[in-house]
Amino acid sequence: MLSFVSAHSPLLAIVIPLISAPLCMLFGNRTVAFTISTLAVAASFALSIYLLWWVKDGTVLSYHIGGWAPPLGIEYRVDTANAFVLLIVSAMGLLTLPYARTSITDEIDENHHTLFYACYMLCFTGLMGVTITGDAFNVFVFLEISSLSTYVLVALGAKKDKRALSAAYDYLVLGTIGATFFVIGLGFIYMATGTLNMVDLSQRLPAISDSRTVRAGFALIVIGMGLKVAVYPLHRWLPGAYTYSPSAVSVFLASTATKVALYVIIRFMFSVYSARFGFEAVTFQYVILPLALVAMFGASFVAVYQINLKRMLAYSSVSQIGYMLLGLSLLNVEGVSGAFVHMFNHAMTKGALFMAVGAIVFRTGSAMLPNMAGLGKQMPWTSAAIVIGGLSLIGVPSSAGFVSKWVLMSAAFERDWWLIAFLIVGSSLIAVVYVWRVIEVLYLQQPNKDVVVKEAPLSLLVPTWILIITTLWFGLHADFAIGFATTAAENLIQGGFGGKEVIILGVESR
């Protein structure tokens, strides 16, 4: 049994949550659906940890689905980079579920609860699948699975606020455009190389890297995924989707969806295209880097003026994504590992913040800043969580945010780009402003005396505080994330799909 699980662990991490989605609908009972999905995500989480430990030294696992050897068959390929992202996604997925169970009672009609769980599981499966697969077209398939279910999840917020429908529609339109660009890009490189397996692509592309088709393919892929990542001018769907979707959905999307899309960009850029030099590197230095800087400042400025706290956090996400893109654009090991470290740290921080805001919405029914006056006294634990999460966004030492900033700044110094290092810290100054606005409202304004607000229930507080504590823990024990991220970055920077050794899993090849 154990050897079976071990041999099929990459596949099981995807298939278990996939199967649980229809089961949720089939049983039609929300308690059962919750149990099934929690068990499935927990299994997926355990497998992710198992895989990460297996590949942490740079080993690569190659799993041939159904025994069909690539490039004909579909391959799942696990290395340190995507095992790390798998861990982020599954951990956040697991923590969000118990939170969701309470928070959706208020936000979603009771007869839609099983639908919620089913879509959640599909979304989860999609994100995990995008991350694990080694087949370029398979990325597109899983991407659509996660996107389509996300549109539904966002739209489920309509019970509370009808604007959720238009937000979901915006996301649907832009998301589809992004996916289309992506698949056209895939078509271009398929045309040029005749293969869709990533390892195969990485071997064939260097020879024809001057071809206009290949370059256009790269551009289309980056733009398509850039829409999903919410690279600065392509971010218009994000604030609406995060603001009006149910709290639990905001938590899950904010901490995982954009990161997975970013991972895809990284994978295509470094592994498939081996973009250390040449056209792709130029793209990143002259196009993505300025955009990242614009995001870091522009989106932060916009965040300062938001009075809806969820919207503020959403804009803050856009700016934090700028940090990750900046790390990539540095095109060195420190920079790429900085991007991974920040993915991990930002997932925890933003997840915790969205959870805390969700708890306030649960109690007061609103995420508007003016309604939160004096909540520091009435909801001490939730407010304290917002303070610590906010400090981590700023990047105060001993919080996770500090670690990412440190790594990114070292990376900038390593390339002798002083100005960039300055801009990194400069942007966190704006974070000070938007975080402190909230802290002032929570603690220094007089509460409305007529309204008695109770502290959030434990089922919301416990997941929030687990994330807050991990934020502080990994702020001090930074070697955990930095270790994995550096191994991942070293492998990626080399280009291609090499690793220490490649282990082939699954049933015997036919």
Added chain:
Amino acid sequence: MMEPTVALLTTMALPLAAFVLCLLTPNHHNIRDGGTFIISILLLGCVLNVLSHFNAGTSIEYEALAFQPGLSIAFSVEPLGMVFALVASSLWIATHVYGIGYMRGNKEQKHARFFACFAFAIFATIGIAFSANLLTLFLFYELLTISTYPLVAHKENDAAKKGARTYLGILMGTSIVFLLTAVVWSYSIAGTLDFKPGGMLPTTLNPMFTAVLLALFAFGIGKAALMPFHRWLPAAMVAPTPVSALLHAVAVVKAGVFSMLKVGVYVFGIDNLASTGASQWLMWLAAFSILAASIIAMAQDNLKRRLAYSTISQLSYITFGVALATSMGAIGGGLHIVTHAFGKITLFMCAGAIYVATHKTNISEMRGLGKTMPFTFIAFGIGSLSIIGLPPFAGSWSKWMLLVAAADTGQIIMIGVLMVSSILNVAYLIPIFARGFFSPATGTGSKAVNADMPWREKLMEAPLLVVLPPCLTAIGCIVLFFYADTIVDFLNPIALAPSLETNNG
């Protein structure tokens, strides 16, 4: 006697315990205040314990966490930090007592939050004092900023919010933009962040880089209130007076100049600064700060604001000592941390005592108050004279040493600056004290005083808990005058270390 490392860690655990105690007892005023008082005395005992180990020659080090080679959270004891910890912990006792009296006498709100943040700030201060590398220093530096923010905003009215915003904005802004950059840059140059006698950075560093890096540090350590980043200090005066007294005359600002000293001595190395001349510009800027702040202070009518500007000026003395880049300058700076702490805390506590007793904040309203509040005003006078630098008060030694250091380097203009500054000090401090005793009482609120009333009936002092602490620290100013050489001897190793290093290497 505790084990050296245990004692070191206990010095940090005790204020944390006080922090937790204050949070747990929001409504039990006596338990909280009494408990914290006991803890503050224990802390002093514990710091003395560390001192005795240190004097015995034990090297006391503890590494709490290590991320990467050269990056860790670690603590160690060296003379400068030892002195700073002693000052902070001994003055915590005085200020805590004073704080109890002030908060109760003034009927302030939210005592628990106040004392909790206070204790946490002490924790951060001790952490700064004993930090063994720049990363640890930076960590506690930021914690100090954050934990004092609620104290500055304590009154929760618009003025307090505005002041607190300036406070946080400048301190956090400078530390994030300049200091963090400087720290990361140092790490990328040196590959380590551990403080090292004689300087952590390689001496081969381009002088131009050294000057730029020094600028990042000097402006990044906003708590040292070097102009033009001094605005937070007067803004923070909206805080209740105990906060101004301990945190803005001792802990916060001294953490700033202490960090400057540490950076000068252990990051750059005095000899390195002297040979490259990288700190010349800093000396001029510090001299400018000394004079400009004194001149602004003269124009302030609000007593606490005047003291705040006086603090800015006095802090620049210490930065000046570092920038002179001589061992005498560094030691004089270290001594000035101690003497100014005692002098300035006395002045602030007196200002608070006047406020508690009469609710007066403006100097022009304080004429003749000395007759009804003699203890407060005598203490104020002693504090003033110490700040000015007259014997037999502690401040005279540190100013003397800085003067000699300036003369040693042949900076004639700088000698002039220091002397003019002392005259300015006289001009803005002595009138307060003199008018208190020699001007007729004015204004309303004070009771009619007849010359033939017995002296006890004339008294209109603040409660005992508010008056006693400034009297004690004023006595401290006199006592320190006679023990200054002990401190100088104690600090000597920081200056000797680099020359030993060069001899060996």
